[in-house]
């Protein structure tokens with residue numbers, strides 16, 4: 001009652017403590033104790049709107065958005081991030097390594113970035129590689145060379161976490177040996193040493209980017225690790241580790257990378273405090289996440305939105321929204337269950353139309369129909385508030401389109417995504433068949449110019465999932481993009 005009365009009595013301007021006390025008689029008349037009046041006075045001085053520390057988080061103008069893959073990776077995040085990056089100050093990556101391949105095409109130029117966030121292609125924007133990323137300095141140096149050749153200057157704009165773990169050649173060597181040993185059970189990795197680098201991180205004998213800055217410490221750590229790895233490699237695979245010249249090469253690269261290295265959690269959090277906008281660029285996809293993907297046919301990091309917190313040192317309360325990227329159909333590379341996989345002939349058609357070959361390995365991607373069970377799951381795991389649908393144009397000549405709307409397992413409908421890959425491999429998808437639009441959406445930039453049946457397809461997806469479609473990609477070029485009016489996503493641009 002007390003609070004209510006006070007709110008009614010004083011809804012005017014902020015009062016000084018003295019003024020607050022002066023107004024107390026209103027409550028004295030009502031018989032309140034002094035203690036209550038003091039509490040009231042304090043409440044008057046610090047009204048909700050006056051808690052500036054809290055207000056800076058609640059009412060800030062900044063934007064902090066995660067872009068995440070909603071399927072098995074290769075959803076076209078590179079293009080989406082590149083498009084959105086024009087409206088953000090910082091673009092930051094939190095997980096994975098040079099197993100990712102983010103393709104960006106503009107002004108007739110094609111860039112495939114594997115480690116450096118796509119935002120670097122936008123003049124003046126900052127690109128950040130977080131502590132959750134595993135970094136092969138040789139690959140990073142090669143990417144820097146490619147950017148330099150294209151006249152893209154990264155000075156003062158590219159930031160590399162001192163806590164990110166390093167990938168060494170022995171990680172690749174051990175990965176190849178392990179994959180070969182798995183035989184038919186192989187995961188079909190990208191052979192970049194990603195998994196073994198994360199294994200070392202979790203086993204607490206990884207070596208981090210920051211170690212490169214202290215040569216004596218780096219040499220000592222590397223020697224210890226090499227001795228152990230060599231013994232394991234000889235005993236397990238019967239081959240010695242090839243480590244000649246490795247320390248010198250890495251220390252040299254460390255010197256080159258020195259100006260980029262810092263505590264990027266401090267950088268991003270300070271940027272957010274200052275009201276700057278941050279776009280978090282996901283790598284791989286939800287179904288490749290180490291915890292929530294089709295384990296063990298997954299990558300070795302957290303590819304979901306939660307990876308932003310652990311892989312960049314940014315608290316969950318600092319994230320405003322999550323965009324989930326999905327193709328108009330589904331693809332996956334490597335082994336593992338894929339319920340909506342198309343038969344060979346159909347898959348070949350979609351693969352050719354969609355140019356579905358890995359950006360990193362060149363491997364043909366497996367192709368299948370859109371799976372709304374996967375998307376429903378991705379929406380829940382990531383907290384997706386807006387969907388981006390890419391490669392809509394790949395269906396331009398499709399007569400009928402199948403969409404998976406449910407799974408049956410041993411004759412019973414499944415309510416949730418099964419945890420075991422073996423169970424997912426046995427589900428039978430239930431499909432809805434939708435008519436194809438059989439006209440051109442390629443390059444369309446205006447939603448009003450989309451064929452009616454293409455709109456119906458997108459509406460079906462959005463209605464089924466209960467999430468807006470905020471953006472549509474109709475071709476690989478930066479401009480072949482539709483931002484849907486009156487959506488949450490449109491407010492970020």
Ligand code: IMP
Pocket residue numbers: 072073074099100101187188189190191192194195283284288297298299300333334335
């Ligand atoms: P790794 O990440 O190289 O260990 O590979 C593990 C699995 O994730 C394999 O099936 C890869 O094909 C898959 N994978 C890793 N990165 C990507 C990506 O960027 N796009 C699609 N699949 C990926």
